[in-house]
Amino acid sequence: MNRKFHITTFGCQMNEHDSEVMAGMLLEKGFEAAGDRKEADILIINTCSVRDNADKRFFGTLGALKKRKKDNPDLIMCVCGCMMQQQHVIDTLKQKYPWVDVVFGTHNIHQFPALLENVINERKKQISVWPDGGEIVEGLPVKRLHDNKALVNIMFGCNNFCTYCIVPYTRGRERSRHPEDILKEVRGLVADGVKEIMLLGQNVNSYKGAEGVDFADLIYMLNEVEGLERIRFMTSHPKDLSDKLIQAFVDCDKLCKNIHLPVQSGSSRILKEMNRKYTKEQYLELVRKLKEAVPHITMSTDIIVGFPGETEEDFEETLDLVRQVRYDSAFTFLYSIRKGTPAEKYENQVPEEVKHERFNRLVDLVNTISAEKNALYKGTVQKVLVEGSSARNSKTLAGRTDGFKLVNFHGCREMIGRTIDVEITEGKTFSLEGKVVE
Numbered sequence: 001m002n003r004k005f006h007i008t009t010f011g012c013q014m015n016e017h018d019s020e021v022m023a024g025m026l027l028e029k030g031f032e033a034a035g036d037r038k039e040a041d042i043l044i045i046n047t048c049s050v051r052d053n054a055d056k057r058f059f060g061t062l063g064a065l066k067k068r069k070k071d072n073p074d075l076i077m078c079v080c081g082c083m084m085q086q087q088h089v090i091d092t093l094k095q096k097y098p099w100v101d102v103v104f105g106t107h108n109i110h111q112f113p114a115l116l117e118n119v120i121n122e123r124k125k126q127i128s129v130w131p132d133g134g135e136i137v138e139g140l141p142v143k144r145l146h147d148n149k150a151l152v153n154i155m156f157g158c159n160n161f162c163t164y165c166i167v168p169y170t171r172g173r174e175r176s177r178h179p180e181d182i183l184k185e186v187r188g189l190v191a192d193g194v195k196e197i198m199l200l201g202q203n204v205n206s207y208k209g210a211e212g213v214d215f216a217d218l219i220y221m222l223n224e225v226e227g228l229e230r231i232r233f234m235t236s237h238p239k240d241l242s243d244k245l246i247q248a249f250v251d252c253d254k255l256c257k258n259i260h261l262p263v264q265s266g267s268s269r270i271l272k273e274m275n276r277k278y279t280k281e282q283y284l285e286l287v288r289k290l291k292e293a294v295p296h297i298t299m300s301t302d303i304i305v306g307f308p309g310e311t312e313e314d315f316e317e318t319l320d321l322v323r324q325v326r327y328d329s330a331f332t333f334l335y336s337i338r339k340g341t342p343a344e345k346y347e348n349q350v351p352e353e354v355k356h357e358r359f360n361r362l363v364d365l366v367n368t369i370s371a372e373k374n375a376l377y378k379g380t381v382q383k384v385l386v387e388g389s390s391a392r393n394s395k396t397l398a399g400r401t402d403g404f405k406l407v408n409f410h411g412c413r414e415m416i417g418r419t420i421d422v423e424i425t426e427g428k429t430f431s432l433e434g435k436v437v438e
Ligand code: 5AD
Pocket: 050, 164, 165, 166, 262, 264, 302, 303, 304, 333, 334, 335, 336, 337, 338
């Protein structure tokens, strides 16, 4: 009987895609995917270090699996992802979780099958974490989570060193894929039925392909791929958002009119402390330009509440910015100290209760605006790319508008993968309800 694997993924879409690659490699080697963790004899945890309490959640999950390993010594326990790029995590694993079999990092995912086979054949623990990325490994197999949309890495790593962020230390320096490699992958995906691609990178607009191809050029190139319907990207840094990219929104019909543009704070003083390299005014100017060029563009953002030294006045600047931009949605984070980042050493940490109180006020504002914006869709007809049935009810289909709004509506499974007209009957805070236009 073939061994079955199960992957638990924490964190961002980069991690989600890394897990798709790991699944692809294991399937190619003849392993089988297990329906759930209980069925599996190879367990993989792909970790994240950005999110709040990441360490605690990871070690909690791992601790809970110790008994499984004890009851079944043949179970193979693998851990990988961003947390493995931090020495203190490796030290803890060695000291407290010696029963973990395979440890690898973000830069050597391609070695996973070989490490796994070593464990199986030699019954010897495998720890291999590369400190930084070497050459980009092309052509790894991928087992996609979705049939009609796909995640496509275009660049890896980050050179920005925002003072709160661990990513530059866990994902290394920026490296971009060759445009031809990306195009080849996308053409292959389209041939396989993919309609929508999400271009991924920690900072996609600092993409630098061969022969001077920048991010906007890449969009223009992908816009020509026949059969591809939608192009999205994630995440962009405001400091690198060029006029050329704004123009691409106007010129490229496949580029969805939606942008995730993390602002982090509305206070220019805090932005400086964060090393974000733009002011509140510069950010608002970018938003103005985007809205002028693409009037119906939808926008989302990331905001950190309670960065060290954030005063009530600073926080009110954030609220003011949110009121001015009127985001369609926002991911809000309580600042949390990341070991090894400059902000770890900042002395004026904001007390927990103050952080929480501000966080709640921000979430209330963000949600009110989301609900108001979504209500405006009532009565309109939207083109929805149908992604699948909703998690709760199989007759309810779910899809996204060009502007990334989630739409739920009744329909039949044959609609999955198609772009159909849906009349919006209700706008809620986080989604739209609709009915199919006959
Ligand atoms: N604390 C809170 N939020 C953080 N983020 C990154 N690092 C931290 C941290 N130390 C948030 C940022 C980033 C998103 C992916 O995670 O808002 O854009």
